[in-house]
Amino acid sequence: MIQHVMATWRCRHFWLSLVHLDLRNRYRRSVLGIGWSLLHPLAMTVVFCIAFGGILGSQDWRSFAPKLLVGLAIWDFMKSSIIFGCDAFIRGEAYIRQCPLPMSIYSLRIVLGTFIHFLIALALVVVALITLTGTPDALYALPTILPTIAMLSVFCWSIATLAAFAHAYFHDTKHLIEVVSQLLFFLTPIMYPPGLLEAKGLGWIVEINPVAHFIVLIGQPLMEGKIPAPEQYLYAGGLTVALFGLACGAMAWLQKRLIFQL
């Protein structure tokens, strides 16, 4: 395991340059370029505000918009990590066939890319909060959510790696994940407050949904200045450790055999 980490660190220039390449390719030949990474979350928030702010009753957009933005940023980070993660080994096939590099660099490449977009969206949230509340409280709350962000990144790497192996062996994985994630989006309190599900007796969904937990863990300190309950940290942390363990296990078991599957 240590050797694997050392080897990953040694070839860091290679997979970091791939991340750089991915970011440039995403917006190559587009006029706005990286501006889209700023515009996309903003635009989605505006759309959701108009569409659901009105439908779900008169929610003050000043409080609704930042909540929505945080929820969308976290959701987008997790979803794109797992969906793009499916293709991690397939996109890296050319390199896998040539050089015996540690397999984790392919999912690391994907997750670092989605992480950068997440950071951009998070920065937007902080700016929005400072402008809307008129106080720089959100800025002071940032150091408290740094460990949570690290935990979220490990979570996303783990799901990306598991998805990558699953997709390499069963090509149906990506389609299944797309359907399930669509369902999960509606079952996560992003567009509506958690109270809505609890009122319908579906509160247990919010309790087991890791996305909902991360939204609270990151959103609450930023927006309300309160540290969330330790049980929430425990659940999210426990799940992250379990998934990380599974991902490392899959890596150790399958990385030598993967070449035969591509």
Place this chain on the structure above:
Amino acid sequence: MAKIELKDVSLTFTLRKAVRLSLKEFLLNGMFMNSRNPLVRVPALVDVDLSVKDGERIGVIGHNGAGKSTLLKMLAGVYPPTHGTRLVEGKICSLFDITLGFEPDATGRENIMYRAYLQGETPRTLRPKQKQIEDFSELGDFLDTPVRYYSAGMAVRLAFSIATAIEPEVLLIDEVLSVGDLSFQNKAGQRMKDMMANASLMVMVSHDLGSIEKLCTKAIWLEHGRVVASGTAKEISAMYKQSVRDEVKQPVAA
């Protein structure tokens, strides 16, 4: 001290006729129904013993599909042997399908960077070599255009310049010498000689028996995954040529 030791190595591929296994197939197999996508075992390498010491240059010859490229990939560490032990010591540089791994949307200069990092260079070690690589490729201003617009020859020149700019201890070459125009071939040939002088040991696959005799000290002849003969480059190359002539003389059974 670089060395290669293969003891009793076998490599068997397990394929399916349709490459991707769908969930449906997986479940069907579990239900004991006959699969339309059965497993096929392909023995790519069988009981290969190879020992290469410092200073040796081995040529690998054989018919198409004999397992030469597979042998090189296994030496590089890409395929793990399904049986036997593989020991390769020293920094490995492999020149396989030379344009594999090019990023088409990036410029020539950027690709130099990506390929160099793939081969294990760091920004610090690459900086002094960058100019040398660019000059060797003779691509000039075209280095600033995306690789997708390059001709095949230009791509090969670039790939070759990058690949040969490092100093390996173990050099594995898979039929890359037979590309490019005449002036490039001469230049490349000289570069290969310099590289081989620097490398501790080399294993080379080629169909050009002339270059095997010129560049290698020993040779092995692979047939259907087995080492049929090994000896000096001249001996093995003569044996192989003879066997091909005999094959042509005997008419194929109707």
